[in-house]
Each structure stands twice: as structure tokens, then as C-alpha cells.
Amino acid sequence: MEFTMGGRLEVRMTPADVGKRVSLRRVTGDPGEGPKFTDTVGVLTSWDDEVLSVTTRSGESVRIAESTLVAGKVVPPAPARRRGPAASFEELARATARAWQPVESELLGDWRLRAAGGFTRRANSVLPLGDPGLPVGEALGRVGRWYGERGLPAYVQAATGAEGTQERLCADLEEHGWRREVTAEVRIAALAPVGDLAADVSAVRMSREPDDAWLSRYQRFEAPGPHVLEVLGSGPSVWFASVPGDGPAGVPAAIGRCVVDGRWAGFMAVEVGPEYRRRGLATAVMTALARTALDEGASAAWLQAETDNEGARALYDGMGFATHHHYHHFRSA
Incomplete structure (x- = not known):
């Protein structure tokens, strides 16, 4: 330097x-x-x-x-990435939001307050893509009251690391006593290479809705109430994939979810049972979902991985996914 x-x-x-x-x-x-x-x-x-x-x-x-x-x-903005499709932060933020929609939402200026009965931070946090129309401190007070009325903790999702991201907002949140709780990477890649992976997809079953077996593997809730199903089913074109397990309980060995939205295919909820790992099942699920998305006209892929999930990050590195930006969930004190 x-x-x-x-x-x-x-x-x-x-x-x-x-x-x-x-x-x-x-x-x-x-x-x-x-x-x-x-x-x-x-x-x-x-x-x-x-x-x-x-x-x-x-x-x-x-x-x-x-x-x-x-x-x-x-210094100039960070240079554009050489791997993967061209994408702006706002385009990706809107695409990822459409793929995981809340049960209810309300606008505060250009901030969207989202709630879904507490099912996932993504569906129960503020998406701040612009000006709230109020000083930040006053806007955060409104946010806290809105979530408090619903018996939920108040979260704001803010991004860093790309042109147009929200470093100033992150600093404002910390100044007002909000603390970063979770950080994840938003990664992107060309879709065709994912669909071309040499994976055995013969056992992967595709459906438009998550059945009881799929939900039994996706253990992110105590009971899959209507709010959970509404979030999981949200998005322009939603697909669910599963690989049957070999146990008597009917719990799948692996599952995944994909939302096709124009040129984008977003991958979520890719999970493999501990007893089935290292068999290439996550790759098979991703490949099957990618091929379906390609058939629907998508050409680019995105996914999100928490920064402490080393296994997932290594898998996605091998598939050609590169980090576009980071996003963080800040929780009010």
C-alpha cells in the first residue's frame, strides 16, 4: 500500500x-x-x-x-468481480427479498418492515433500501415499536462490501446501540456450470410444495405453522428438492429449495442429514435445482452462507460461487 x-x-x-x-x-x-x-x-x-x-x-x-x-x-470503489454475473447490490437485495417473503410488511419511507411470526431473521427484519423519511434515530424508534407490537425482537438487515452498500447505516446502527448478531455472505455464480456438475441426480425428487417429509428434514421451527409454509412457498417460481433417506422414518437424506426469478435462481435450505454427509448429496440437490432453473430461463445463481459455516463455504467455492457482498442482522439493545 x-x-x-x-x-x-x-x-x-x-x-x-x-x-x-x-x-x-x-x-x-x-x-x-x-x-x-x-x-x-x-x-x-x-x-x-x-x-x-x-x-x-x-x-x-x-x-x-x-x-x-x-x-x-x-481510494476508488472496490474493483468489479471477475467471476460470476454482473450484478448491483440493489438488484441482488431485491431478488433475495422476493425469494423469502414475510407474512406482513409495512413501509417506512424506503425501509420495509417485515414480519413472519418470528420464523427466520430474514423474514422478520427491516430491509432498508433507501431513506426512511425520518432521522435514523427516530426511524429506529418506530421500528422498535412496530416489532414490539408483534412480540418480536427488532432487527435491521444491512449490507457491506460492494458499491452502493450500507456501511454508513451499519455505523449509525452501532451508534444507536444496535449490535450485529449474524453475518452472512451473498454469493453469485453463473448458473450453467452448476447444472453441468457431474452429479447423480437420479434420486432427487422435485416438487412445487414442501411435503411433511421435506419439512421433517428442515428443522428450523418447532411446528410448521401456516406462517412457515407461507414464507417457504413465497417467490415467483418455487421448487423443492429432496433425496429419500434409507431409514424407516421417511426423513429425507437431503433437501433444498430454489426460487427462479427472471435471470436469477436463488438456492436456500440446502441441508444434508449428518449420517448422509460426504456422499455428494448436497451437490446432487443443487445440480437438480439448477437444471430446473435453467429450463425456466434463468442464467445466474445466488445463495447466502453464514460466515461461520465452513463446510457450506467450501462446497460453494468448488461450485464457482464468489462473494458479492456481506449482510448483517443488527438487533436492538
Whole structure:
């Protein structure tokens, strides 16, 4: 990382650059042991009282004392990804939302408040794609009351790491006492290579609705009430896949869900029973769903994987999925 001008390190930015992507170098460590330097790249989300706050691609908020800076400058947005289809953050955010719809929703300016009886954070959180029409603190107060009336915790889903994402909002949420609870990657890929994987799909069964057997493998609820079925069935064109198990209980060995929406195919709920893992069943489910989506005219794929799910991330790496951005669920204090 280079910050030189005439051989001298410089800080070439001001508080007026809040909201821009920056690259900083600061002194860290014990001064008695000699200077050590740490570099930080992200969006400058505040510069107050001689302290800078930078939100990184992964959503981490880094606070930096102005007195420790030795170099800093505004840098261009992160370069476009070379793998996978071209996609903007807003296009993907809207596509992912259409594939997992709430039971009820309400607009607060450009923020959409979503609820589904507490079934998943995605269906029970605010999707803030624009201006709420109120100061952020006041808007968050309205959000808290709306979810409180429904007996639900208040969550806001905010994204980082791509052009047009919401680093400033993440910083505002933290400033108002909201805390990041979960972080996930939104990954994208060309769809045809997924459909072309050398997987045995002969045992994969496809259906338009989740039957009792499918639901018995998808254990994200105590009982699959109407709100669960409504969320799972939501989306422009929804498909469910399952691979029968070899036990007497009728629980599938593996399941998956796909929503086809124009050029996009979104993959969700890909699960394999612990006793059936390492048999290629997740790949078979993904491949079968991809082929169905290709038949419906889709050409691009997306999915979401929590950052601590190493097994899923390794699987999707092998299929050619690349991280487009991160999203985070912030919960009110």
C-alpha cells in the first residue's frame, strides 16, 4: 500500500470525505518496541472528536485515533468481480427479498418492515433500501415499536462490501446501540456450470410444495405453522428438492429449495442429514435445482452462507460461487 508523495507519508483526506472509501495506515503497538503499522481499507463512516470510524468489507467497525494516523487517502470503489454475473447490490437485495417473503410488511419511507411470526431473521427484519423519511434515530424508534407490537425482537438487515452498500447505516446502527448478531455472505455464480456438475441426480425428487417429509428434514421451527409454509412457498417460481433417506422414518437424506426469478435462481435450505454427509448429496440437490432453473430461463445463481459455516463455504467455492457482498442482522439493545 503506497501513500508517498515526494518520498513522504501523508494524510490526504478530511472529515468532508465521510461516506467515501478510504485506505489508512496507523501506528500500533508499544512505542518502546519500535513502530508497527496496521492498514485498514473501508468506508469512512464518521470523523468526530479526533476519532475516525471505518467500516470494512466484512462489516467490522474500526475506530482509529487521529493521532495514530501516518497516512490516509480516498481510494476508488472496490474493483468489479471477475467471476460470476454482473450484478448491483440493489438488484441482488431485491431478488433475495422476493425469494423469502414475510407474512406482513409495512413501509417506512424506503425501509420495509417485515414480519413472519418470528420464523427466520430474514423474514422478520427491516430491509432498508433507501431513506426512511425520518432521522435514523427516530426511524429506529418506530421500528422498535412496530416489532414490539408483534412480540418480536427488532432487527435491521444491512449490507457491506460492494458499491452502493450500507456501511454508513451499519455505523449509525452501532451508534444507536444496535449490535450485529449474524453475518452472512451473498454469493453469485453463473448458473450453467452448476447444472453441468457431474452429479447423480437420479434420486432427487422435485416438487412445487414442501411435503411433511421435506419439512421433517428442515428443522428450523418447532411446528410448521401456516406462517412457515407461507414464507417457504413465497417467490415467483418455487421448487423443492429432496433425496429419500434409507431409514424407516421417511426423513429425507437431503433437501433444498430454489426460487427462479427472471435471470436469477436463488438456492436456500440446502441441508444434508449428518449420517448422509460426504456422499455428494448436497451437490446432487443443487445440480437438480439448477437444471430446473435453467429450463425456466434463468442464467445466474445466488445463495447466502453464514460466515461461520465452513463446510457450506467450501462446497460453494468448488461450485464457482464468489462473494458479492456481506449482510448483517443488527438487533436492538
